[in-house]
Amino acid sequence: MRLQDCNYTLEELREEVTLGLLYVHHQLGANTGKALEASSFLYALIELLIQRGIITEEELNEEKIAVAERLVGKFREIGMGAAFQEDEQDKHGFDCVQIDCESRMHLCKAACCKMNFALSRQDIEERIVRWDLGHPYMIAKDVDGYCVHLDKRTHTCRIWENRPVPCRAFDCRTDKRIWLDSEKMILNPKLPDIFKREQGD
Numbered sequence: 001m002r003l004q005d006c007n008y009t010l011e012e013l014r015e016e017v018t019l020g021l022l023y024v025h026h027q028l029g030a031n032t033g034k035a036l037e038a039s040s041f042l043y044a045l046i047e048l049l050i051q052r053g054i055i056t057e058e059e060l061n062e063e064k065i066a067v068a069e070r071l072v073g074k075f076r077e078i079g080m081g082a083a084f085q086e087d088e089q090d091k092h093g094f095d096c097v098q099i100d101c102e103s104r105m106h107l108c109k110a111a112c113c114k115m116n117f118a119l120s121r122q123d124i125e126e127r128i129v130r131w132d133l134g135h136p137y138m139i140a141k142d143v144d145g146y147c148v149h150l151d152k153r154t155h156t157c158r159i160w161e162n163r164p165v166p167c168r169a170f171d172c173r174t175d176k177r178i179w180l181d182s183e184k185m186i187l188n189p190k191l192p193d194i195f196k197r198e199q200g201d
Contacts, residue, residue: 083118
């Protein structure tokens with residue numbers, strides 16, 4: 001069956017796929033959590049048995065927490081599980097950072113729109129903010145590394161009223177990757193290379 005023979009528009013099809021993937025990734029996240037817990041106990045037990053020969057329940061629990069943190073990092077590196085924001089907040093009630101972006105844009109070229117971050121469940125359920133289908137639920141990027149919602153001509157956000165919390169909370173003025181001196185508007189000359197490294201280019 002050809003796409004033009006369907007009764008769905010492309011946007012409707014995307015919404016259907018998004019809902020389906022949301023369910024799959026919720027299940028994947030639950031299974032990953034169970035596997036993480038089992039792996040944490042196993043690796044902690046092995047490490048302590050090797051190191052001490054005798055263990056207590058308190059020692060096992062302490063080691064389990066440390067090992068779990070290491071495993072979470074490894075899982076994220078290889079793309080296991082789905083990433084969501086921690087300590088989610090209602091973005092529409094969030095106290096946004098106030099920055100005069102217009103006066104800085106000609107220098108920074110919307111550098112903040114190249115940053116990587118996970119979306120919230122609120123973002124996903126609203127179905128306005130797009131996420132990377134290959135790396136759920138990270139913000140979607142174009143081939144040039146910019147957020148897909150950035151208007152390249154005006155360097156403005158096309159979903160400003162619905163932008164995620166990390167966009168609302170980020171203060172570039174305190175980020176030395178962007179500004180060496182924010183008040184004097186002295187840009188970090190290494191900024192392009194920094195973002196290339198962070199994106200794995």
